[in-house]
Amino acid sequence: MTEKLVIIGNGMAPGRMLEHLLEAAPDRYAVIIFNAEPRVNYDRIMLSPVLSGEKAFEEIVIHGDGWYIKHGITLYKGHRIVAIDREAKTVTSDHGVTESYDSLVIATGSVPFIIPVPGKDLPGVLTYRDLDDVNAMLLAAQSRAKAVVIGGGLLGLEAAAGLKERGMDVTVLHVMPTLMERQLDPAAGYLLQKAVEARGIKIMTKANTKAIFGNGKVEGVELMDGTIIPATLVVMAVGIRPSITLAKEAGLEVNRGIVVDDRMRTSDPAIMALGECAEVGGHVYGLVAPLYEMARIAAARLADGEDRRFVHSDTPTKLKVTGIDLYSLGDFADGEDREEIILRDASAGIYKRVVLQDNRIIGTVLFGETADGAWFNDLKKKATDISEMRDTLIFGQAFQGGVSSDPLAAVAALADDAEICGCNGVCKGKITGAITGKGLTGLDDVRAHTKASASCGSCTGLVEQLLKLKLGEAYNPAAVQPMCGCTSLGHDDVRRLIKAKGLKTIPAIMQELEWKTSCGCAKCRPALNYYLVCDWPDQYADDYQSRFINERVHANIQKDGTYSVVPRMWGGVTSAGELRAIADVVDKFEIPMVKVTGGQRIDMLGIRKEDLPAVWADLGKAGFVSGHAYAKGLRTVKTCVGTDWCRFGTQDSTGLGIRIEKFMWGSWTPAKVKMAVSGCPRNCAEATCKDVGVVCVDSGYEIHFAGAAGLDIKGTEVLGLVKTEDEALEVIVALVQMYREQARYLERIYKWAKRIGTAEIKRQILDDTSKRKAYYERFVFSQKFAQVDPWSERVSGKDKHEFRPMASVGFAEAAE
Amino acid sequence: MNWIAIGAIADIPRRGARCVETPQGKIAVFRTADDQVFAIEDHCPHKGGPLSQGIVHGVAVTCPLHNWVISLETGKALGADEGAVRTIPVRVDGERLFIALEALASKAA
Numbered sequence: 001m002t003e004k005l006v007i008i009g010n011g012m013a014p015g016r017m018l019e020h021l022l023e024a025a026p027d028r029y030a031v032i033i034f035n036a037e038p039r040v041n042y043d044r045i046m047l048s049p050v051l052s053g054e055k056a057f058e059e060i061v062i063h064g065d066g067w068y069i070k071h072g073i074t075l076y077k078g079h080r081i082v083a084i085d086r087e088a089k090t091v092t093s094d095h096g097v098t099e100s101y102d103s104l105v106i107a108t109g110s111v112p113f114i115i116p117v118p119g120k121d122l123p124g125v126l127t128y129r130d131l132d133d134v135n136a137m138l139l140a141a142q143s144r145a146k147a148v149v150i151g152g153g154l155l156g157l158e159a160a161a162g163l164k165e166r167g168m169d170v171t172v173l174h175v176m177p178t179l180m181e182r183q184l185d186p187a188a189g190y191l192l193q194k195a196v197e198a199r200g201i202k203i204m205t206k207a208n209t210k211a212i213f214g215n216g217k218v219e220g221v222e223l224m225d226g227t228i229i230p231a232t233l234v235v236m237a238v239g240i241r242p243s244i245t246l247a248k249e250a251g252l253e254v255n256r257g258i259v260v261d262d263r264m265r266t267s268d269p270a271i272m273a274l275g276e277c278a279e280v281g282g283h284v285y286g287l288v289a290p291l292y293e294m295a296r297i298a299a300a301r302l303a304d305g306e307d308r309r310f311v312h313s314d315t316p317t318k319l320k321v322t323g324i325d326l327y328s329l330g331d332f333a334d335g336e337d338r339e340e341i342i343l344r345d346a347s348a349g350i351y352k353r354v355v356l357q358d359n360r361i362i363g364t365v366l367f368g369e370t371a372d373g374a375w376f377n378d379l380k381k382k383a384t385d386i387s388e389m390r391d392t393l394i395f396g397q398a399f400q401g402g403v404s405s406d407p408l409a410a411v412a413a414l415a416d417d418a419e420i421c422g423c424n425g426v427c428k429g430k431i432t433g434a435i436t437g438k439g440l441t442g443l444d445d446v447r448a449h450t451k452a453s454a455s456c457g458s459c460t461g462l463v464e465q466l467l468k469l470k471l472g473e474a475y476n477p478a479a480v481q482p483m484c485g486c487t488s489l490g491h492d493d494v495r496r497l498i499k500a501k502g503l504k505t506i507p508a509i510m511q512e513l514e515w516k517t518s519c520g521c522a523k524c525r526p527a528l529n530y531y532l533v534c535d536w537p538d539q540y541a542d543d544y545q546s547r548f549i550n551e552r553v554h555a556n557i558q559k560d561g562t563y564s565v566v567p568r569m570w571g572g573v574t575s576a577g578e579l580r581a582i583a584d585v586v587d588k589f590e591i592p593m594v595k596v597t598g599g600q601r602i603d604m605l606g607i608r609k610e611d612l613p614a615v616w617a618d619l620g621k622a623g624f625v626s627g628h629a630y631a632k633g634l635r636t637v638k639t640c641v642g643t644d645w646c647r648f649g650t651q652d653s654t655g656l657g658i659r660i661e662k663f664m665w666g667s668w669t670p671a672k673v674k675m676a677v678s679g680c681p682r683n684c685a686e687a688t689c690k691d692v693g694v695v696c697v698d699s700g701y702e703i704h705f706a707g708a709a710g711l712d713i714k715g716t717e718v719l720g721l722v723k724t725e726d727e728a729l730e731v732i733v734a735l736v737q738m739y740r741e742q743a744r745y746l747e748r749i750y751k752w753a754k755r756i757g758t759a760e761i762k763r764q765i766l767d768d769t770s771k772r773k774a775y776y777e778r779f780v781f782s783q784k785f786a787q788v789d790p791w792s793e794r795v796s797g798k799d800k801h802e803f804r805p806m807a808s809v810g811f812a813e814a815a816e
Numbered sequence: 817m818n819w820i821a822i823g824a825i826a827d828i829p830r831r832g833a834r835c836v837e838t839p840q841g842k843i844a845v846f847r848t849a850d851d852q853v854f855a856i857e858d859h860c861p862h863k864g865g866p867l868s869q870g871i872v873h874g875v876a877v878t879c880p881l882h883n884w885v886i887s888l889e890t891g892k893a894l895g896a897d898e899g900a901v902r903t904i905p906v907r908v909d910g911e912r913l914f915i916a917l918e919a920l921a922s923k924a925a
Contacts, residue, residue, distance in 0.1 A: 807823050
């Protein structure tokens with residue numbers, strides 16, 4: 001005879017239990033579910049993406065209506081059980097439905113904790129628990145008004161991020177000094193706060209809520225210290241409590257949760273409990289992994305299957321806010337018998353900490369880069385002795401095994417006269433001599449005594465390695481973010497070593513710097529190719545196979561595999577003849593889209609690769625050359641019409657823009673470089689958000705740099721004012737050359753400038769005339785090899801193979 | 817197997833690729849740094865990007881559209897991504913290259 005199984009609650013834990021049970025004993029039970037929520041089983045963990053708009057509710061449903069029908073399960077939606085009669089073995093819902101059971105499973109989950117302050121019941125005060133809460137928040141968010149989230153834990157931060165994403169002005173109140181203090185150490189809490197604040201969310205720590213106030217609805221929150229924060233929505237996310245009232249009223253043993261044994265049985269043998277409402281071995285759980293383990297055990301017991309028992313284990317915590325990577329696991333408090341390994345990279349916002357006891361991992365906090373979380377978790381679970389890999393443990397799994405990973409080998413092999421610090425001209429011998437001779441012990445000492453690494457700082461990694469080499473374990477340098485998985489060296493180290501060791505080919509770099517892969521990867525090869533092009537313009541043969549396709553075929557690849565073509569229009573000026581030539585090309589090659597770009601020129605999109613050389617040939621006849629719209633190189637110089645036409649113009653901005661573009665086109669740079677010249681401070685060419693910009697004034701030319709108007713928006717900084725066009729050109733060229741020589745591949749000018757510091761750039765470009773002239777000369781020299789129009793080269797037959805298929809086969813057979 | 821000539825190994829640059837057009841779509845033929853030759857469908861399992869246009873490293877290619885890394889030996893996506901393209905048998909006879917089009921032909925039939 002089929003037994004009757006009644007389940008109270010339809011969350012993730014009982015849902016998973018049913019899946020296991022249906023697999024093990026499909027026909028044994030007639031299943032009846034009472035769900036207080038009026039809907040099917042869904043993935044509660046994914047509510048945050050629903051709130052932020054990254055997912056729709058339909059996408060997070062685990063079991064749709066059809067699933068219940070298919071398995072013959074009766075689901076009472078919107079029925080809350082109000083009584084359990086253990087004598088009669090029945091349950092009764094608030095709608096008056098009574099069902100009898102042979103086995104009963106209580107999975108009532110948890111209820112949000114409401115802090116007992118005045119105003120907690122005002123309309124506009126919500127919790128964050130189920131889909132109804134999310135819908136209410138979404139409704140409130142339409143106002144795009146102010147919201148306060150009380151609680152800086154996992155749920156609170158996810159709610160805050162979601163509300164912010166929906167356009168609200170969000171403040172998070174957290175009672176402790178750092179966020180997520182139960183899962184994170186203070187250092188990671190600090191980084192998390194910075195990352196959350198960077199999204200425009202305000203955070204107030206040590207914020208004790210005194211009252212929520214408002215007349216008929218929420219108007220704001222008052223703190224203990226008297227601070228008033230206006231808000232039309234307050235979300236309480238201060239924690240959850242197991243929902244145990246029903247079990248308690250039925251006379252079952254309860255403590256913090258419903259007490260169950262390690263097979264999920266309550267004090268009544270016919271009743272089991274699982275999920276967030278259950279307490280096993282003194283623990284209650286809120287994360288999904290242990291809840292799923294409970295589900296597996298409960299199903300096994302119901303099916304009289306394997307004798308599986310619940311064992312406590314730590315579960316990692318992850319934050320589900322797009323763009324913030326956070327992972328925490330286990331115990332990470334300091335202790336006398338504990339040791340820790342820490343890696344920090346301030347500029348990349350990375351923090352990793354592994355806590356060890358007896359050479360075994362007991363806790364991990366990862367921020368900014370969490371890919372190795374699972375690996376650390378595994379080592380912890382298996383209690384692996386890590387002493388063998390201790391030195392490289394913190395770098396993660398990719399760095400284990402392999403013998404070649406002595407990061408000091410490359411530096412040790414350097415000759416004494418190899419230049420380490422390019423800014424101040426300091427060689428290796430001078431630094432190592434000072435370390436031993438003067439008994440230096442740290443980076444600051446080396447900076448003070450030798451000036452190495454005291455200017456732009458890009459050689460810091462190498463100086464630290466020299467310290468390590470001389471001082472051994474006594475010195476512990478901060479870890480460097482490697483270029484990619486192929487090396488443990490960072491970009492700056494590689495750039496310095498290319499110069500110091502005179503490395504002039506990619507294979508030479510890979511050999512001398514002990515690359516871990518045979519021929520690199522798509523991350524390091526383009527970077528190395530650029531560094532070599534920049535450093536040895538007259539000697540290095542550009543390796544086209546190490547260039548991204550756009551730079552290899554001098555056009556922009558589109559999503560459908562066709563290309564777009566943008567010819568140069570110097571300073572954004574064109575003519576009837578040029579426009580006519582473009583029109584003819586568009587007609588002849590049936591180019592599907594013609595678009596004016598943001599850089600004052602014309603883009604032809606949808607060109608087949610095979611047609612590119614013919615398109616360029618026609619454009620070339622009209623005098624066009626490549627606009628390098630695809631290049632990590634000089635893109636456009638936008639201009640306004642200046643003194644030629646404009647009644648406000650103070651200088652010939654169009655002329656200067658064209659002059660700069662004609663001087664600098666063809667140069668390769670670490671990332672794209674966009675420029676503009678405006679004829680007066682009204683700034684019609686929008687020069688103040690460019691990589692380099694000029695704003696003309698009566699007294700001369702104000703040189704701007706380090707602006708951004710893409711992923712980041714940032715106004716430029718003023719480098720200085722010069723009196724003549726010639727000076728303006730010299731300063732701009734020198735600045736770009738300094739950037740070319742120092743920046744990391746794909747690093748835009750504003751990021752490089754932030755790293756180096758505006759003061760240092762001004763010092764080298766404006767104050768130090770000989771430095772400026774040297775930069776200028778090196779750029780001019782490099783241009784001799786760079787200013788070749790790649791389109792006309794290819795029209796004359798270079799790289800023919802790129803544009804033609806190797807063969808056409810099989811067509812005859814198909815025609816038969 | 818029915819081997820069809822497609823050209824010579826020297827037609828393909830080292831760490832590069834060329835396309836072979838067939839009625840069933842483009843095939844990308846790769847030549848690695850150590851002169852191994854592989855052929856796979858020119859169609860990334862992610863969003864259909866032309867793999868022949870990617871950067872070749874080791875025995876893998878990185879798709880130019882969204883940087884998936886595809887193994888040239890197995891056609892499978894490497895790393896965290898999941899998906900695969902079909903591989904096409906290649907025979908190197910001295911300098912000459914041949915591919916077996918049977919798989920494609922059977923698909924057409």
